[in-house]
Amino acid sequence: MNLFADIRSLVIASLDTMVSEGALPEGLDFANVAVEPPRDPAHGDMATNAAMVLAKPAGAKPRDIADALAVKLAADDRVASADVAGPGFLNLRLDASVWSGLVEAILVEGDYGQSQMGQGAKVNVEYVSANPTGPLHVGHTRGAVFGDALASLLEYAGHDVTREYYINDGGAQVDVLARSVYLRYLEAHGQEVAFEDGTYPGDYLIEVGEALKAKVGDKFVGKGEQFWLDEVREFATEKMMDLIRADLAALGVEMDVFFSEKSLYGTGRIEAAIEDLEGKGLIYKGTLEPPKGKLPEDWEPREQTLFKSTDYGDDVDRPIMKSDGAWTYFAPDIAYHFDKVSRGFDQLIDVFGADHGGYVKRMKAAVAALSGDRVPLDIKLTQLVKLYKNGEPFKMSKRAGTFVTLRDVVDEVGPDVTRFIMLTRKNDAPLDFDFDKALEQSKDNPVFYVQYANARCHSVLRKAADLGARAGVPLLADxxxxxxxxxLAEWPRVVEIAARTHEPHRIAFYLYDLASEFHTLWNKGNDDASLRFVQDSDSAATEGKIALPKAVSVVISAGLGILGVTPLEEMR
Structure with a gap:
């Protein structure tokens, strides 16, 4: 059941009747006619903009359309009143039976709020994709939570979703990792070492160095890099990916696909992607203009192989091959997305950190060109997270050496709190994560507030069960x-809007608002015994009243499930 969609269908049917009666001209487009919650609940239960959006194409005054439409809508049994406000807004109040029927439907349907708007479309959501050079840090944590929640949201809305991690194991950073592990390997053999030239000094590599020693003994001790680099690089990358998988598991994130950048090299896959663009006339030899602003001292004009990304909305064309014949970093990324397109996805979503903002246009241009504008690419950027504890910035991890890790955060507050708090801001807004507030039991802590509402619902149901009462026909009066x-009626609408806009934070916001309404009712019952869910002396009234908290729990559990948070039935 989707009450907002049902009432919108009633509005559209009424407009069709007005057209057939000659009150409105034929050929009107009703696509922008909406039925929404009113800005002020005092104005009604729902509001429609029909008269406002149709006035100009209909050549009529919005107020006249609204007056005529109000008469049509008021004739429906579900509509208690239809009132025109201002220049032509139409506010609706629904009959009390509609709301009790909604609560009953939530309990009967079992999948209330789930949508088929996706129609099984295949969506690839790529997120995290951190360099395999160390443990995941707090920035990766936000991207992991956002991407995972978005994937779950899209599944809930009827999409066929693949969760994917792109392993950046094809660049120079994995050589630095190998050299760093080699130093720890030498250390495991009792040698003193110094971490220089950008090598990674984190303690997390101590175990990797010891594991390498256990595997190869002293085979590489005293040997030149040419004897060990390839083998150590592969060994170290595998160990780092084991660490990353374990970090993700601690957060409740499980990927469907791990795609290696290295697999693109020497296999003809990069060449195939570039040939595809070349066949479309989008690859050429040229010289780029110098960067805008201050000219770098080392800049010099040189001919390069370029992708004509400006044909697809980019600011400048992008190099895909250097003057020495080596691929730029952009080339394997083109090939990787060509692979995604070739796998038959209907939509691609990439979740990147905020430092990738300059990458958005060129990647969208590449996917548009590779897919012939068939496959849309949405790139979501996650902003920085600032951590606080005891009123002070949270210090770096001793184990990582330079940053706060995902494990640091999860160990402090647990995966459920971590996930919910990471979704209390829109992805492109900075987020302050205060460990003390995250564990605080108050209205100011959104995850506690929502979980407490669910726990209260289950407390009511347990108490009612002890009295032999089960939820019956909903009884609503106050x-x-x-x-x-x-x-509760807004839930299906929120799901579809959040899925359409790729904004899972809307789910967290909605759950907080629902919890707030429920807590308000609970507190009102403390003062008015007739509003308490369990009526000790009236089993029939109890069965009618507990239907509402049971429905609230159904929706909260579904929403928390999308966010990857376990609904709590008891708070201790």
């Missing part, structure tokens, strides 16, 4: 009860 039901 304005606070109707306010909860009205918020």
């Amino acid at each position: 304005s606070a009860e109707f306010a909860v039901a009205q918020k």
Whole structure:
């Protein structure tokens, strides 16, 4: 059941009737006609903009359209009143039976809020994709939570989703990793070492060095790099990916695909992608203009092989091959996305850190060119996270050496709190993560507030079960009860909007609002015994009243499931 969609269908049907009666001209486009919650709940249960968006194409005054439409809508049994406000907004109040029917439907359907809007479209969501050179840090944590929640949201809305991690194991950073592990390997053999030339000094490589010693003994001791680099690089990368997989598992993130950048080299896959673009006339030899602003001292004009990305909305064309014949870093990324397109995905989503902002246009241009504009690419950037504890910035991890790790955060507050807090801001807004507030039991802590509402629901149901009462025909009478039901009605709408805009934070916001309405009703029941869910002396009333908290728990559990958070039935 989707009450907002049902009432919109009623509005559209009424408009069709007005067209057939000659009150509106034929050929009107109703696509922008919406039915939404009113900005002020005092104005009604729902509002439609129909008269406002149709006035100009209909050549009529919005107020006249609204007056006529109000008459049509009021004739429906579900509509208690239809009132025109201002220049032509139409506010609707629904009959009380609609709200009790909604609560009953939530309990009967079992999948309330799930949508088929995706129609099984295949979506690839790539997220995290950190260099395999160390443990995941707090920035990766936000990207992991966002990407995983977005994938779950899209699945909930009817998409066929693949979760993917792109292993950046083809660049110079993995050579630096290998050299760093070699130093720890020498250290494991009792030698003193110095971490220089950008090598990684984190303690997390101590175990890797010892594991390398256990595997090869002293085979590489005193040997030149040419004897050990390839083997150590492969060994170290595998160990780092084991560490990263374990970090993701601690957060409750499980990938469907791990794709290696290295697999693109020497296999003809980069060449195939570039040949595809070349066949479309998008690859040429040319010289780029100098960068805007201050001219770098080492800049000099030189001919390069370029991708004509400006044909697809980019600011400048992009090099894909250097003057010495080596691929730029952009070339394997083109090949990787060509592989995604070739796998038959209908939509691609990449989740990157905020430092990749300059990468958005060129990657979108590449995918548009490779797919012939068939496959859209949405790139979501996650902004920085600032960590605080005891009112002070949270210090770096001793184990990592230079940054706060994902494990640091999860060890402090647990995976559920970590995930929910990471979704309390839109992905492109900075986030302050305060460990003390994250564990605080108050309204100011959104994850506690939502979990507490769910726990209260289950407390009611347990108490009712002890009395032999089960949820029956919903019994709603007070304005606070109707306010909860009205918020429940928004759930399917919120799911579809969040899925359409790729904004899982909307789910967290909605859950907080629903919890707030429920807590308000609960507190009102403390003062008015007639509003308490369990009526000790009236089993019939109890069965009617507990239907509402049971429905609230259904929706909260579904929402937390999308966010990857375990719903709590008890708070201790």
